Structure formats: C-alpha cells, structure tokens
Amino acid sequence: MGRPSNRSARRAQILDGFQSALAKHGFEKATISSIASEAGLTSGLIHYHFSSKLEILLELVTTLNERLEARFQSYLAKASTPAECLVAFLDSRLAQGEGADPRAVSCWVTIGTEALRQPEVGEVYRHSMREQQRVLKKLLKDLQVRDERLDSTAAALLAAIEGCYQLAAAVPDIAPPGFAATSVRRMAEGLLNRKLPS
Amino acid sequence: MGRPSNRSARRAQILDGFQSALAKHGFEKATISSIASEAGLTSGLIHYHFSSKLEILLELVTTLNERLEARFQSYLAKASTPAECLVAFLDSRLAQGEGADPRAVSCWVTIGTEALRQPEVGEVYRHSMREQQRVLKKLLKDLQVRDERLDSTAAALLAAIEGCYQLAAAVPDIAPPGFAATSVRRMAEGLLNRKLPS
Amino acid sequence: MGRPSNRSARRAQILDGFQSALAKHGFEKATISSIASEAGLTSGLIHYHFSSKLEILLELVTTLNERLEARFQSYLAKASTPAECLVAFLDSRLAQGEGADPRAVSCWVTIGTEALRQPEVGEVYRHSMREQQRVLKKLLKDLQVRDERLDSTAAALLAAIEGCYQLAAAVPDIAPPGFAATSVRRMAEGLLNRKLPS
Amino acid sequence: MGRPSNRSARRAQILDGFQSALAKHGFEKATISSIASEAGLTSGLIHYHFSSKLEILLELVTTLNERLEARFQSYLAKASTPAECLVAFLDSRLAQGEGADPRAVSCWVTIGTEALRQPEVGEVYRHSMREQQRVLKKLLKDLQVRDERLDSTAAALLAAIEGCYQLAAAVPDIAPPGFAATSVRRMAEGLLNRKLPS
DNA sequence: AATGAATGAGCATTCATTCAT
DNA sequence: GATGAATGAATGCTCATTCAT
Numbered sequence: 039m040g041r042p043s044n045r046s047a048r049r050a051q052i053l054d055g056f057q058s059a060l061a062k063h064g065f066e067k068a069t070i071s072s073i074a075s076e077a078g079l080t081s082g083l084i085h086y087h088f089s090s091k092l093e094i095l096l097e098l099v100t101t102l103n104e105r106l107e108a109r110f111q112s113y114l115a116k117a118s119t120p121a122e123c124l125v126a127f128l129d130s131r132l133a134q135g136e137g138a139d140p141r142a143v144s145c146w147v148t149i150g151t152e153a154l155r156q157p158e159v160g161e162v163y164r165h166s167m168r169e170q171q172r173v174l175k176k177l178l179k180d181l182q183v184r185d186e187r188l189d190s191t192a193a194a195l196l197a198a199i200e201g202c203y204q205l206a207a208a209v210p211d212i213a214p215p216g217f218a219a220t221s222v223r224r225m226a227e228g229l230l231n232r233k234l235p236s
Numbered sequence: 237m238g239r240p241s242n243r244s245a246r247r248a249q250i251l252d253g254f255q256s257a258l259a260k261h262g263f264e265k266a267t268i269s270s271i272a273s274e275a276g277l278t279s280g281l282i283h284y285h286f287s288s289k290l291e292i293l294l295e296l297v298t299t300l301n302e303r304l305e306a307r308f309q310s311y312l313a314k315a316s317t318p319a320e321c322l323v324a325f326l327d328s329r330l331a332q333g334e335g336a337d338p339r340a341v342s343c344w345v346t347i348g349t350e351a352l353r354q355p356e357v358g359e360v361y362r363h364s365m366r367e368q369q370r371v372l373k374k375l376l377k378d379l380q381v382r383d384e385r386l387d388s389t390a391a392a393l394l395a396a397i398e399g400c401y402q403l404a405a406a407v408p409d410i411a412p413p414g415f416a417a418t419s420v421r422r423m424a425e426g427l428l429n430r431k432l433p434s
Numbered sequence: 435m436g437r438p439s440n441r442s443a444r445r446a447q448i449l450d451g452f453q454s455a456l457a458k459h460g461f462e463k464a465t466i467s468s469i470a471s472e473a474g475l476t477s478g479l480i481h482y483h484f485s486s487k488l489e490i491l492l493e494l495v496t497t498l499n500e501r502l503e504a505r506f507q508s509y510l511a512k513a514s515t516p517a518e519c520l521v522a523f524l525d526s527r528l529a530q531g532e533g534a535d536p537r538a539v540s541c542w543v544t545i546g547t548e549a550l551r552q553p554e555v556g557e558v559y560r561h562s563m564r565e566q567q568r569v570l571k572k573l574l575k576d577l578q579v580r581d582e583r584l585d586s587t588a589a590a591l592l593a594a595i596e597g598c599y600q601l602a603a604a605v606p607d608i609a610p611p612g613f614a615a616t617s618v619r620r621m622a623e624g625l626l627n628r629k630l631p632s
Numbered sequence: 633m634g635r636p637s638n639r640s641a642r643r644a645q646i647l648d649g650f651q652s653a654l655a656k657h658g659f660e661k662a663t664i665s666s667i668a669s670e671a672g673l674t675s676g677l678i679h680y681h682f683s684s685k686l687e688i689l690l691e692l693v694t695t696l697n698e699r700l701e702a703r704f705q706s707y708l709a710k711a712s713t714p715a716e717c718l719v720a721f722l723d724s725r726l727a728q729g730e731g732a733d734p735r736a737v738s739c740w741v742t743i744g745t746e747a748l749r750q751p752e753v754g755e756v757y758r759h760s761m762r763e764q765q766r767v768l769k770k771l772l773k774d775l776q777v778r779d780e781r782l783d784s785t786a787a788a789l790l791a792a793i794e795g796c797y798q799l800a801a802a803v804p805d806i807a808p809p810g811f812a813a814t815s816v817r818r819m820a821e822g823l824l825n826r827k828l829p830s
Numbered sequence: 831a832a833t834g835a836a837t838g839a840g841c842a843t844t845c846a847t848t849c850a851t
Numbered sequence: 852g853a854t855g856a857a858t859g860a861a862t863g864c865t866c867a868t869t870c871a872t
Contacts, residue, residue: 280864
C-alpha cells in the first residue's frame with residue numbers, strides 16, 4: 039500500500055526550519071535552500087510539501103497564533119477575576135519563562151513588516167490582530183471599560199505588546215529582560231485608570 | 237569653471253524616491269530601479285550619488301531622526317512644565333496633523349525589521365533608540381521618576397510608540413486615527429502613576 | 435532514490451567551455467553567459483556547479499597542472515639518463531604533436547597575467563611555478579648543476595617556457611612552429627654548459 | 633589667444649596614471665576613474681585628451697618602446713664588438729639599476745595578454761616584437777649566426793626576455809633579483825654556441 | 831580646459847520554481 | 852517521497868562614454 043504518509047511531520051519540520059531561517063535572515067533572504075538546510079532536508083522537498091514560500095509563511099502565522107492561544111489558556115487556568123484574566127492575556131504574550139520563544143518573537147516582528155507588503159500576509163496578520171483585539175475587548179468589558187473606549191484601549195495594549203516584541207528583538211539591552219510584562223501591566227493600569235494584580 | 241554640483245539636491249531627491257519605494261515594497265524589493273523611477277531618475281545615477289542601497293537606507297535613518305527631533309523641538313517650544321515636556325515628546329512622535337508622515341512611519345517600521353538582519357542598520361537603529369531613551373530619561377527624571385525605573389519606563393514608552401507605528405502601518409483601521417497619542421499618554425500615566433496634561 | 439548526480443561531468447563540461455571563453459576573451463570578458471554558451475548550457479547552471487567565476491579559474495589551473503604532469507610522466511617513460519629526463523620535462527611543456535594544446539597555452543598566458551591582480555590566482559600560479567621549479571631543480575641536480583645555481587637555472591628555464599607560450603599565443607608567426615622545444619633545449623645547454631640529447 | 637596648450641603634458645600625466653592603474657588592476661579593471669585618480673585628475677578630463685581607453689593603451693605601447701630603445705642606445709654606446717652589442721640589447725631589457733622599471737614590466741606583461749584579445753593591441757604588440765626581432769637578427773648576423781637560424785634564435789631570445797618579465801612580475805622571489813640578465817646571457821650562449829662577454 | 835552629472839548597457843550572482851530520475 | 856539538476860528572470864552594481872556647464 040506504499041509507505042505511510044509523513045506529510046504532517048515533514049511540514050512541521052519545514053516550519054521549524056523556516057522559523058530559524060526567517061528569524062536569521064528575514065523573509066526575502068530566507069531562501070528555500072536555507073530553509074531546507076535549517077530543516078535538515080533538501081531544497082527540492084520543500085516544494086513537494088509547500089507550493090510556495092508564501093504558503094509556509096502563512097502556515098507559520100497560524101502555528102504562532104495557536105501557540106499564543108494555548109499559552110493564554112494555560113495562564114487563564116490560574117486566573118479568576120476579570121483583572122487576573124487581563125493580566126493572563128498580557129503575560130501570555132510577554133512573560134519570560136516557560137513558553138517564551140525569542141525566535142518566535144523575531145519571526146513575528148518580521149511577519150508584521152511583511153504584512154505591509156504582501157496582501158496575503160497582511161490579511162492573516164490583520165486577522166490575527168483583530169482576533170486578539172476581540173478577545174481583549176471582551177476582557178476589558180468585564181473590567182467595566184466604557185464601550186466607546188474598548189477599541190482604542192485594546193489597540194493600545196496590542197501596540198504596546200508589538201512594540202515590546204520589536205524592542206526585544208532589535209535592542210535587547212535597552213531594558214532588563216522581563217521588563218515588558220511589568221511595564222505593560224502598568225501601562226494597562228493607566229489605560230484603565232485602576233490597579234491590576236501582579 | 238566646470239559644472240556646478242547638484243549633489244545634495246540629488247541625494248535628497250533620491251532619498252525621497254527611496255522612502256516611497258521602501259514604504260511600498262520593503263527594503264529587498266525596493267530595487268534600485270524602483271527607487272530611480274520613484275525619484276524620476278535613471279538607475280545609474282542612483283549609484284553615482286550613493287555607493288550602495290544600504291548607504292541610502294543609513295542616510296534615511298539620519299534624516300528621519302533629524303525630522304523627529306525638529307518636530308520635538310517645535311512641540312517643546314509650547315511646553316513649560318516637565319509634564320508638558322514629556323507630552324511634547326510623545327506628541328512629536330504620535331500626534332496627527334502637521335509633521336505627521338504616514339510614509340515615514342511605514343519606513344521606520346521597515347527599518348526596525350531590517351535592523352534585525354543588517355548589522356549596520358541595527359547599529360544606527362539602536363543608536364537612535366538609545367538616544368531617544370536618553371532624552372526620555374531626562375524628561376522622566378524631571379518628573380521625579382525613581383532612578384531604578386528610568387530605563388524600563390523610557391523603554392516601555394518607546395515600545396508603545398514603536399508598536400503604534402506598527403499598528404498604524406499594518407492595521408490602520410484597528411482604532412480611530414489619532415488614538416495613538418491619547419492612548420500612549422494614558423499609558424504613560426500608568427507608568428508614572430500620575431496625571432499628565434492633555 | 436532521487437536523481438543521479440552528474441556533477442563531475444557537468445563541471446568538466448563547464449571547465450571546457452571556460453577554457454574556450456578564456457582563450458578567446460580573457461578572464462574579465464569571459465562572461466558567465468559566454469562560458470555557458472561555449473559549454474552549451476544555461477548561465478544559471480554555471481553557478482549551480484561553481485560558486486563563482488574565480489572558482490572555475492582556480493579549478494582550471496589544477497586541471498592544466500595535472501595534464502602537464504601527465505604529459506611529463508609519459509615523456510619520462512622514454513627517458514633514461516638525467517639529460518634525457520630534463521629534455522623530457524622541456525618537451526612535455528613545449529613539444530608539438532600529441533598533447534600539445536594551443537588553447538591551453540592561451541589560457542595559461544591569461545592566467546599568468548590574472549595572477550598579477552587576483553591574490554587567489556596569484557597563489558595557485560605561484561604554487562604551480564614553484565612546484566615546477568622544485569621538479570626542475572631535482573633534474574638539474576642530477577646533471578651536476580651546482581647548488582647555488584639551481585634556483586636561477588630552474589627559474590630561467592621556466593621563464594623561457596613561459597615566454598615561448600606568450601610568443602606562441604601572441605605572435606605565432608614570429609618563428610616556425612615547433613621552434614620552441616629546440617630553442618629552449620639549446621638555451622638549457624647554455625645554462626648547463628653541456629650538450630643535451632635531441 | 634586663449635590659454636597656452638598643455639596638451640602634451642596632460643597626456644603624459646594621463647599615461648603615467650594609466651601605467652599605475654594598469655600595473656595595479658589590469659586593463660579591464662583600470663577604470664577611467666582609477667586612471668584619473670592615479671593621475672590626480674578628474675575623470676571627465678581623460679576623455680578630453682584621449683578618445684578611448686584603448687587609445688591610451690596604444691600610446692603607452694609607443695612610449696614603452698621608445699624608452700626601451702633609448703635604454704638600448706645608451707647601453708650600445710659602451711659596446712664595441714658584435715658580442716657586446718648583443719649583450720647591450722639583452723641588458724637594456726633585463727638589467728637592474730638605472731632605467732629598470734618594475735611598473736613598466738607589469739604593464740608590458742598585461743599588454744602582452746591584452747594582445748591576445750584586442751586586435752589593435754595585438755597589432756602594436758606584434759609590431760613591437762617584430763621590430764625587436766629585426767634588431768636582434770641584425771645583431772645575430774654580425775655574430776655569424778646562420779641565416780636559417782636567425783628567426784628562431786631571435787624569437788627564442790625574445791621569448792626568454794618576455795618570460796623573465798612574466799616571472800619577475802608574478803613570482804618575484806623565484807630567483808634572486810637580477811638573475812634574469814645573467815641567465816639570459818647564458819641562454820644566448822647556448823643558442824649561439826659561443827661565449828659572450830659579461 | 832576642466833568638472834562632474836548623467837546614461838545605459840553589461841555583468842556576476844541569487845533564487846523560486848520546475849522537473850527528470 | 853525524495854533528490855538534485857536545470858531554468859530564467861531579476862537585482863545590485865560597474866563603467867566607458869557623453870554632455871551640460
């Protein structure tokens with residue numbers, strides 16, 4: 039009956055190689071053969087599993103989103119009050135330690151820029167940001183944030199998070215490691231005009 | 237005797253074409269010929285005035301920094317208290333209206349990603365961020381921020397600004413235009429634990 | 435499994451095309467596409483098998499050296515006395531007939547000039563000349579040449595050979611074809627102050 | 633009446649810059665602007681005085697030939713016997729000391745290779761070699777060399793000289809400096825089957 | 831005479847993608 | 852599934868030459 043399919047394992051392997059190449063070289067310079075070599079495969083095989091470089095990028099966005107969501111759920115498990123839930127969201131994005139992934143941060147920053155050029159990347163990036171905004175708005179609503187402020191408050195938090203990614207990737211020594219989670223919590227306090235649990 | 241030099245005018249013209257190409261296509265795809273065509277010049281001339289594409293990028297960073305600094309000085313002229321000075325800094329980066337330049341924001345986001353790959357871009361980008369941090373720390377010190385918090389507070393504000401740039405460029409309709417200045421001021425209030433003038 | 439490699443055959447084919455292009459146009463003007471067209475291949479393929487034009491040149495030097503050495507060994511097989519061995523060396527470099535290769539001579543003259551500019555070419559060219567000098571010195575020593583004269587005698591013979599190449603390539607009708615082997619043998623006699631077998 | 637013409641001085645200055653550039657970079661890479669910069673002039677001026685790079689090269693050949701001829705005449709002034717005249721010829725080409733010019737040697741080697749490609753360079757190079765052969769044949773005839781050997785003997789001496797140039801330029805340490813004049817005299821002795829004065 | 835801007839063709843090299851095996 | 856050869860378009864950069872001043 040032929041050999042068993044290893045399709046999904048190979049695709050994961052390629053995604054992993056792609057992340058390394060993307061973090062190191064950026065999208066344009068993450069050549070198929072650099073991806074292959076990071077993944078320990080030959081270049082011809084990449085196109086057997088993915089029809090184009092863009093398709094790999096799009097799948098990576100999905101993967102990264104799923105990982106973030108999983109991390110959020112795991113933080114959420116320990117939260118009970120609405121304030122703790124918001125902090126869980128922020129921490130799932132910014133806390134150091136288990137689940138933190140500098141390579142993924144680098145990739146995400148790169149994807150964010152690529153979103154400016156490639157319509158399809160823009161689409162999935164915007165979808166991701168809007169989905170996060172939707173989640174945040176629900177959390178903020180539970181914290182009694184007024185409706186007309188929900189959009190901009192959520193957007194501001196997302197901006198702060200993305201900005202922390204950018205700084206972490208590009209100027210890592212501008213502040214002590216781990217400053218991001220604390221600082222964004224404080225910034226959230228400013229936006230909400232109330233204290234949040236630490 | 238001899239033909240008069242138009243070097244600096246041409247370089248400015250090329251920089252302008254480069255900004256357009258960079259904002260539209262990103263660094264790799266901002267080809268010399270696309271830069272030339274945006275600038276209304278021939279491609280050979282680009283390399284007559286700049287020795288490499290990288291050199292154009294580096295000069296653009298300088299130019300953008302100078303423009304930001306000039307905008308800051310103009311806002312500063314209307315500020316008197318330390319709190320107003322801080323707001324002047326934030327507004328010079330984020331306010332809509334005179335001096336706001338969406339194309340420059342797009343370029344800056346792209347430069348920030350390019351800083352992850354090209355050492356020389358990384359160097360000037362980090363220099364720019366550290367210089368802004370230095371300025372911010374002085375402003376924060378005047379607002380009685382404790383010394384051990386200066387670094388991370390300044391870094392957090394820079395992160396928020398960079399994040400707003402990213403969102404403005406990639407997901408412009410995530411919040412009403414102009415939300416950034418207001419939101420970052422509120423986030424600053426959270427970091428400082430005090431009100432700021434609007 | 436997988437497509438069988440034709441790497442070494444292709445590399446040989448490219449080397450052959452390179453020799454033609456080099457002999458006709460010189461190094462700078464032996465463009466990748468002229469090499470490809472001499473070899474009956476497409477230009478992209480050249481860079482699939484060689485990382486740079488320089489690498490092709492360096493490999494050609496190796497090839498030419500090996501061919502000369504092989505020709506020398508074949509002449510040597512018929513030699514018995516030390517004098518005959520020396521003549522075998524000279525003939526392997528200069529005799530017409532089997533193994534003579536005007537195109538290779540042209541290439542070698544070009545390589546000799548390229549050795550003046552490109553450090554890596556200079557290195558392999560000098561290595562080749564020194565190796566030949568080493569061999570010659572051994573032959574000369576067997577002919578009782580005094581130690582303090584070995585270096586300059588060997589160098590003089592090499593100069594005479596290289597000069598014959600240059601003349602053969604650039605002014606072919608300055609003397610009857612085949613004059614070189616005889617003349618250099620006579621010049622060797624002057625250097626050694628003794629007769630050599632013809 | 634305008635300013636006085638400096639045409640010939642400028643041409644000489646350009647020729648000098650060209651020699652430096654040619655010796656350093658070879659013909660193809662001796663760019664107009666490198667010539668200009670070696671000459672301390674601006675690039676536009678080169679084409680005011682010479683219509684093309686090739687024209688500069690051709691003029692350089694003339695200049696080098698004239699210099700060699702002058703050196704020969706100065707050596708000849710001290711010669712009386714036919715043998716001394718031949719030695720004067722060889723020494724004018726190879727002796728160290730006054731009039732020796734390593735840069736010119738480098739240029740000549742380069743010109744000799746360029747002669748293989750560019751018809752016009754080939755023409756003047758061959759003309760130069762044939763003219764030298766003509767002179768040599770006269771000198772050899774005075775030494776009683778048989779007519780049927782004149783061509784090849786003269787060619788062999790020219791080959792030895794050109795080969796010494798090549799080695800001096802490309803492998804300078806292959807033999808002690810100044811070995812060339814002595815060695816070529818000995819080689820001439822082999823060709824003539826008689827002693828020559830030292 | 832002299833300067834330096836401008837042109838445009840040409841080059842080595844890269845790379846996503848296709849395809850034969 | 853897998854390999855690696857092959858293609859061909861694209862790109863940054865170079866440079867002789869021309870020309871306006």
